[in-house]
Amino acid sequence: MGTLGNSFSMLKNPAILKFIMQGVLFTMIISVAAVLFSIVIGTGLALLRNYCTNKKTGILKVLSVIYIELFRNTPLLFWIFICVVFCPVPGFANKQMFGLSSVNNKLLFKATVALILYTSGVIAEIVRGGLNSVASGQVEAGYSQGFSMLQILWYIVLPQTFRSIIPTLLSQVITTIKDSSFLANVAVIELMARTKQVLSSANRYNGLNAINVSDVFVLFGVAAAIYFVINFSISMTVRNMQKAR
Amino acid sequence: MSGLFSPRAWNKIWLYKDTFLLGFLNTIKTAFVALLIALALGIIFGLMATSGKKILKAISRMYVEVIQNTPVLLQMCFLYYALAFAGHSPGIIVTGFLALGIYTGAYMAEVIRTGIESVPKGQFEAAQAQGFGYAAQMFYIIIPQSIKVILPPMTNVVVNMIKNTSCLYIVGGADLLSLTYSFVTGENTGGSYAPAYIVCGAIFFLICFPLSSFASMWETSLKKRDSKVFQNGRPKEA
Numbered sequence: 001m002g003t004l005g006n007s008f009s010m011l012k013n014p015a016i017l018k019f020i021m022q023g024v025l026f027t028m029i030i031s032v033a034a035v036l037f038s039i040v041i042g043t044g045l046a047l048l049r050n051y052c053t054n055k056k057t058g059i060l061k062v063l064s065v066i067y068i069e070l071f072r073n074t075p076l077l078f079w080i081f082i083c084v085v086f087c088p089v090p091g092f093a094n095k096q097m098f099g100l101s102s103v104n105n106k107l108l109f110k111a112t113v114a115l116i117l118y119t120s121g122v123i124a125e126i127v128r129g130g131l132n133s134v135a136s137g138q139v140e141a142g143y144s145q146g147f148s149m150l151q152i153l154w155y156i157v158l159p160q161t162f163r164s165i166i167p168t169l170l171s172q173v174i175t176t177i178k179d180s181s182f183l184a185n186v187a188v189i190e191l192m193a194r195t196k197q198v199l200s201s202a203n204r205y206n207g208l209n210a211i212n213v214s215d216v217f218v219l220f221g222v223a224a225a226i227y228f229v230i231n232f233s234i235s236m237t238v239r240n241m242q243k244a245r
Numbered sequence: 246m247s248g249l250f251s252p253r254a255w256n257k258i259w260l261y262k263d264t265f266l267l268g269f270l271n272t273i274k275t276a277f278v279a280l281l282i283a284l285a286l287g288i289i290f291g292l293m294a295t296s297g298k299k300i301l302k303a304i305s306r307m308y309v310e311v312i313q314n315t316p317v318l319l320q321m322c323f324l325y326y327a328l329a330f331a332g333h334s335p336g337i338i339v340t341g342f343l344a345l346g347i348y349t350g351a352y353m354a355e356v357i358r359t360g361i362e363s364v365p366k367g368q369f370e371a372a373q374a375q376g377f378g379y380a381a382q383m384f385y386i387i388i389p390q391s392i393k394v395i396l397p398p399m400t401n402v403v404v405n406m407i408k409n410t411s412c413l414y415i416v417g418g419a420d421l422l423s424l425t426y427s428f429v430t431g432e433n434t435g436g437s438y439a440p441a442y443i444v445c446g447a448i449f450f451l452i453c454f455p456l457s458s459f460a461s462m463w464e465t466s467l468k469k470r471d472s473k474v475f476q477n478g479r480p481k482e483a
Contacts, residue, residue, distance in 0.1 A: 069454060069457075069458075070450065072453075072457065073404070073408075073449065073450045073453035073454045073457055074408070074446050074449045074450055074453070075408040075409070075410075075411040075422060075449060076408070076411075077411040077412070077414060077422055078411065078422055078442070078445065078446055078449065081422070081425075081426055081442070082442055085429075085438050086438075174314070177316075178315070178316040178317070179316075181316035181318040181319060182318060182412075184318060184415065185414055185415055192316060192318055192319055192322075195319075196322060196415075199326065211330060212330060213327055213330045213331045215330070216323065216326045216327045216330055217327065220319060220322065220323040220326070220327075223319055224311075224315045224319055224320075224323070227314065227315045227316060227319065228310075228311065228314045228315055231313075231314035231315070232310060232314050235310075235314065
C-alpha cells in the first residue's frame with residue numbers, strides 16, 4: 001500500500017472535494033423530498049386501502065392494494081429504468097440548473113419520480129400499521145360527537161397515527177437515503193455516482209497515472225463514512241425516541 | 246407506449262425468451278447462494294449478539310451497524326473494484342453472492358437476535374438448571390420457541406434480497422433486470438420496452454408477492470393467537 005498517500009492526496013484537491021460534497025447535498029435533498037412526497041401519497045393510499053370498503057368505493061381499495069403490492073414486490077431499479085423511458089418531464093426540469101446539465105436534470109426528475117413511486121408503496125404500509133393501531137373506539141366516539149368521516153380522520157385518527165409512526169418514518173428516511181444510491185445507475189448526480197466517477201478518473205488526480213486498490217479503499221471508504229454518519233445519527237435519534245416513550 | 250400492443254414486439258420477446266430465462270436463473274442462483282451466506286452470517290452474529298459476552302456483542306453490533314447504514318450498491322462496488330484492482334477479479338455473479346450475502350447477513354443477524362431475545366429469560370435459566378449445554382439449550386429449547394417470531398421478518402428480508410439482485414447492474418449485471426435492460430437497449434433486440442419490462446416485472450412480482458403475502462398473513466395470525474393467549478390486556482413483549 002505504498003500508494004495510500006497518493007490516494008489521500010486526491011481528497012485535498014478542492015475540485016474533487018466540492019464535487020463529492022455536492023453529491024452529499026443531492027443525496028440528502030433527493031431523499032428528503034422523496035420521503036415528503038411519499039408520505040402524502042402513501043397516506044392517501046393507506047386511507048383508501050383501509051376505509052374504502054363499501055360497494056361504491058370498493059374499486060378504490062382494490063386499486064390502492066394493487067399499487068402497494070406491485071411496488072413493494074418489484075425492485076426500485078426496475079421503476080427507475082421504466083421512468084427513464086416513459087416518465088414525461090415538465091418544462092421546469094428540462095433546463096440547466098443546480099450545476100447540472102439539462103440532460104442530468106431530466107434524469108434527476110425521472111429517477112426521483114421513480115423513487116417517490118416506490119417509497120410511497122412502502123410508506124403506505126407504514127401508515128396503515130399506524131391507522132390500525134388507533135383504537136376503534138376513537139372513530140366511534142368521533143361519530144357520536146357529530147364529526148363527519150373526513151373530520152374524524154383529520155382531527156382524531158391521523159394525528160394519533162402520525163405520532164405513533166414517526167420513528168418508523170425516520171427509519172424509512174435511512175432506507176431512502178440508501179435507496180437514492182440507485183440513481184447512480186442512470187446518472188452522475190448523487191454521492192454514490194460521483195464517488196464512482198472520481199474513481200474512474202483517479203489516475204488523473206493521484207499523480208500515479210494508474211488506478212490502485214488504495215484509491216478504491218480511500219474513495220469508497222470516504223463515501224461509506226459519509227453515509228454511515230448520516231444514517232447512524234438518524235438511527236440513534238430513532239432509538240432515543242423509542243426509549244423516551 | 247413503445248410496442249405495448251404491437252404483436253411484433255411481443256414476438257421479439259418470445260424469440261429471445263432464453264435471455265429472460267437466463268436472467269431469471271441468474272437471479273435465483275444469486276439469491277440462493279447469497280441466502281446461504283446470509284443465514285450463516287446471521288446465525289453467527291445473531292448468536293454473538295445474544296451471548297452476553299461484551300466483546301462478542303460489540304463485534305456483532307459493529308457489523309450490523311456498518312452494513313445496515315451504508316447502501317448495498319456501495320458495498321457491491323467496493324467489493325468488486327477492490328478485488329478487481331488488486332488483480333483478483335471475482336466475476337459478476339460471485340460479487341453478487343458475497344455482497345448480497347454480507348448485506349443481507351446483517352439483517353438476518355438482527356432478525357435472529359430479536360427472535361432469541363423474545364424468549365423469556367426463565368427459559369434460558371431453566372435449561373441451564375437442567376444441565377443443558379449451550380448447543381443443546383439453543384437447539385431443543387430456544388430455537389423452537391423463537392422460530393415463529395423469526396420466520397415472518399426473515400421472509401421479508403429474503404424478498405428484499407431478491408429485489409436487491411438488481412444491484413448487480415452496476416458491476417456489469419447478469420441478473421434478470423440487467424439482462425432485460427440490455428435487451429431493450431441492445432442494437433439487434435432493442436425497442437420493445439413495454440413488453441420486456443412487463444415480462445421482467447411480472448417475474449419479480451410472481452416470486453416476491455407470494456413470499457411477502459405469506460409473511461404478512463403469518464404475522465397477523467401470530468398476533469391474533471398471542472392476543473388470545475394474553476387476554477387480560479397484558480401486552481406481549483416482542
